[in-house]
Amino acid sequence: MAQKKKKVDLPPPPALPVRFPDFSPQFKDDLGWWYKTNPNKADKIFALVTDVMQHPFEGIGKPEPLKHLDADTWSRRIDLEHRLIYRVKQxxxxxLQARYHY
Known part of the structure:
Protein backbone atom coordinates (compact mmCIF):
# COMPACT_ATOMS: atom_id res chain seq x y z
CA MET A 1 0.00 0.00 0.00
CA ALA A 2 1.39 3.39 -0.99
CA GLN A 3 2.08 5.98 1.66
CA LYS A 4 0.48 9.40 1.49
CA LYS A 5 2.81 12.23 0.64
CA LYS A 6 3.10 14.95 3.20
CA LYS A 7 1.90 18.33 2.07
CA VAL A 8 4.80 20.75 1.88
CA ASP A 9 4.05 24.35 2.73
CA LEU A 10 5.86 26.61 0.31
CA PRO A 11 6.62 30.18 1.27
CA PRO A 12 4.43 32.74 -0.48
CA PRO A 13 5.95 34.36 -3.56
CA PRO A 14 7.58 37.72 -2.93
CA ALA A 15 5.19 40.62 -3.27
CA LEU A 16 5.63 42.72 -6.37
CA PRO A 17 6.12 46.41 -5.68
CA VAL A 18 2.98 48.45 -6.19
CA ARG A 19 3.56 51.09 -8.83
CA PHE A 20 1.07 53.63 -10.07
CA PRO A 21 0.92 54.90 -13.66
CA ASP A 22 1.66 58.55 -14.37
CA PHE A 23 0.87 59.79 -17.87
CA SER A 24 2.76 62.82 -19.16
CA PRO A 25 0.99 65.46 -21.28
CA GLN A 26 3.04 64.29 -24.28
CA PHE A 27 1.88 60.70 -23.77
CA LYS A 28 -1.76 61.83 -23.54
CA ASP A 29 -1.40 63.88 -26.74
CA ASP A 30 0.21 60.92 -28.52
CA LEU A 31 -2.55 58.57 -27.39
CA GLY A 32 -5.21 61.01 -28.58
CA TRP A 33 -3.47 61.21 -31.95
CA TRP A 34 -3.49 57.40 -32.21
CA TYR A 35 -7.21 57.24 -31.41
CA LYS A 36 -7.93 59.69 -34.23
CA THR A 37 -5.64 58.11 -36.83
CA ASN A 38 -5.42 54.41 -35.91
CA PRO A 39 -7.61 53.13 -33.05
CA ASN A 40 -6.12 49.63 -33.31
CA LYS A 41 -2.67 51.03 -32.47
CA ALA A 42 -4.18 52.85 -29.49
CA ASP A 43 -5.53 49.51 -28.27
CA LYS A 44 -2.07 47.99 -28.70
CA ILE A 45 -0.58 50.84 -26.65
CA PHE A 46 -3.04 50.10 -23.84
CA ALA A 47 -1.97 46.44 -23.96
CA LEU A 48 1.66 47.57 -23.67
CA VAL A 49 0.83 49.88 -20.75
CA THR A 50 -0.95 47.02 -18.97
CA ASP A 51 2.04 44.73 -19.50
CA VAL A 52 4.48 47.42 -18.32
CA MET A 53 2.51 47.83 -15.10
CA GLN A 54 2.76 44.09 -14.43
CA HIS A 55 6.30 43.44 -15.70
CA PRO A 56 8.24 46.64 -16.43
CA PHE A 57 11.45 44.96 -17.62
CA GLU A 58 10.15 42.01 -19.65
CA GLY A 59 7.14 41.07 -21.73
CA ILE A 60 5.60 42.12 -25.04
CA GLY A 61 7.05 44.81 -27.29
CA LYS A 62 10.71 43.84 -26.80
CA PRO A 63 11.51 46.06 -23.80
CA GLU A 64 14.97 47.57 -23.79
CA PRO A 65 16.70 50.13 -21.60
CA LEU A 66 17.56 53.41 -23.28
CA LYS A 67 21.26 54.06 -22.87
CA HIS A 68 21.19 57.73 -23.88
CA LEU A 69 18.56 58.67 -21.24
CA ASP A 70 18.21 57.98 -17.51
CA ALA A 71 19.07 54.47 -16.35
CA ASP A 72 15.42 53.87 -15.46
CA THR A 73 14.08 54.77 -18.92
CA TRP A 74 12.87 51.96 -21.17
CA SER A 75 11.19 51.57 -24.55
CA ARG A 76 8.85 49.02 -26.14
CA ARG A 77 7.94 48.64 -29.78
CA ILE A 78 4.54 49.83 -30.87
CA ASP A 79 5.50 49.11 -34.49
CA LEU A 80 8.61 49.41 -36.65
CA GLU A 81 8.62 53.21 -36.44
CA HIS A 82 7.04 54.11 -33.09
CA ARG A 83 8.01 53.34 -29.50
CA LEU A 84 6.40 53.53 -26.07
CA ILE A 85 8.84 55.32 -23.76
CA TYR A 86 8.50 54.96 -20.00
CA ARG A 87 10.50 55.51 -16.82
CA VAL A 88 10.28 53.08 -13.91
CA LYS A 89 10.46 54.56 -10.42
CA GLN A 90 10.13 52.93 -7.00
CA LEU A 96 6.52 59.69 -21.42
CA GLN A 97 5.81 59.14 -25.11
CA ALA A 98 3.80 56.87 -27.41
CA ARG A 99 4.82 58.13 -30.82
CA TYR A 100 7.99 58.42 -32.89
CA HIS A 101 11.30 56.72 -32.30
CA TYR A 102 12.80 58.13 -29.07
Missing part, protein backbone atom coordinates in the same frame (compact mmCIF):
# COMPACT_ATOMS: atom_id res chain seq x y z
CA UNK A 91 6.44 53.82 -6.61
CA UNK A 92 5.28 54.69 -10.13
CA UNK A 93 5.80 54.27 -13.85
CA UNK A 94 6.00 57.50 -15.86
CA UNK A 95 4.71 57.04 -19.40
Missing amino acids: DRVDF
